Amino acid sequence: MKNLILFLFLFLLTLVLSCRKDGLQFDNLTITELTESFEPDARFRNQLRLAFGKTLANALSKIALKDYIIEKSLGNRDGMFEEIVFSQHYLDEIYPGITFAEFLRRSVDDEVKAVFGDDFIETVLRSDPLLVIKLPDIFYNLGFRGIFGGPLSTPMVYVKTPNPVPNPHSSFFHYIVYHHSGYREFVPASEMPPYYGLVVKYSEDYMLLNTQNLENEKGIQLAEILPQYLNCNADFLDSLEMIGKPVPELTEFKLFSKKEVFLMQKNLCNPFSFAPACAAACGRDCVPLDSLNNVFQSFSFKNPLGARITDDTQFFKENRDALVVFATKPDYVSYKIATIGVRLGELLDRSNVIVSLRMEDKFYQNAGRIFLPKFSLFNAEFDDSAPLKYPVEVLISKGWPASNPDDAYTFTAVMTDYSDAVNPQFFTYDASTNEGYFLNTSNAIQWGRTSLQYCIESPHTYDLGDINIEIKY
DSSP, rough: OOHHHHHHHHHHHHHHHHHHHOOOOOOSSSSHHHHSSOOOOHHHHHHHHHHOOOOOEEEEEEEHHHHHHHHHHOOOSSSOOOOOOOHHHHTEEEEEEEOOOOOOOOTHHHHHHHHGGGGGGHHHHOOOOTTEOOOOOOGTTTTTTHHHHSOOOOOOOEESSSSOOOOOOOOSEEEEEEEESSOEEEEESSSOOOOEEEEEEOOOOOOEEEETTTOOOTTTTTHHHGGGGGGSSSHHHHHHHHOOOOTTTTTTTEEEEHHHHHHHHHHOOOOOOOOOOOOOSSGGGSSSSGGOOOEEEEEEOOOOOOHHHHHHHHHHHBBEEEEEEEEEEETEEEEEEOOOOOGGGGGSOTEEEEEEEEEEEEETTTEEEEEEEEEEEEEHHHHHHTTEEEEEEEEESSOOSSOOOOEEEEEEEEEEESSSSOOOOEEEETTTTEEEEEEEOSEEEEEEEEEEEEOOOOEEEEEEEEEEEEEEE
């Protein structure tokens, strides 16, 4: 008997030590302790996001909420889920007479109350107005109606905090994932997460704008986010005012779908036509230079597409917005075109992706035996010869900027991310002269730079490192 007890003791000790060794599962760190290394403003915003994720996880033990999230996640985007903007849905009824906000309010635990008191939901609406609940698109091929509603398959809740959270057991930064049982775990910010679940994060599909000064809630102007709108007439701004939705607690701002704004400016601004076919050796010579249209036609990711399906970054960041800057030589007059509201799912064909789900049981000290939904992705055969093109169809400029047609334009493509933080970054047109521009994004990655060629077939695809850009005239 003594040997049996010793064996069980050693077995449980091994489990505990293994959890401590991998540094992922944790029980004794509160929201306050997880964020204590942040500056006061960042600490508040990270605590608020974590508190919302924890509260949502608590509430997901109820099937009614799971059914509601599925209903709202299904939209008009083929193969993709909609973001659920909390500020637009908090008054939706989960049960008759019980709103989403009230449903969550009843799930607030003592830890969250200790930090935010009784007006937690109102604080979220006021201080995190672009908070969304999102089912990652990689789960779209999962049989989600049956699995999501199953008794053992309650989804985890990943919290993409404004800043990744330091893990005391690791030198890397992490996000936190919560389960309704109270179980929580560190998830490396740069790796594919292990569990099936929702993500709570800052919206990638929507933006806030003050319609009086055309700035977002962080003071970034629409002229940076969508610079080609400056070439539009007053009809664009009038139409913009009409499609905005009011935001509770922030009456000076309106909520806009980035995709809707992009399509609206494309339809209302910069009408153009293409050069007619002709027999000249150089097609541009068939049209007077002052009436020639240079058009940013489309962009696409380079092969292989199959590897991008399981790119770990698409779990927490699903959009691939971009800014392409065309600069003329030698005076560097720039023409900037942004594509906003671009889902990675619009550039990848996921029809051959197989998603599987299995339940992993764990013994969690505060709840006993629990079941965590682990998922796996399998790639079937991909046709990497035909990448999907994202249509842009926006006028770059008219004419040609120099008497010498050779190398008159350079252009640079930058992936942009306007989210929680603002980190000004400088990009150059030409390193030798240090001519360039600032972006106030959270993050921006330069894809590549090349030169627009004068005498070349139309349309022509240019290689900019990670992506291809198609130009037509």
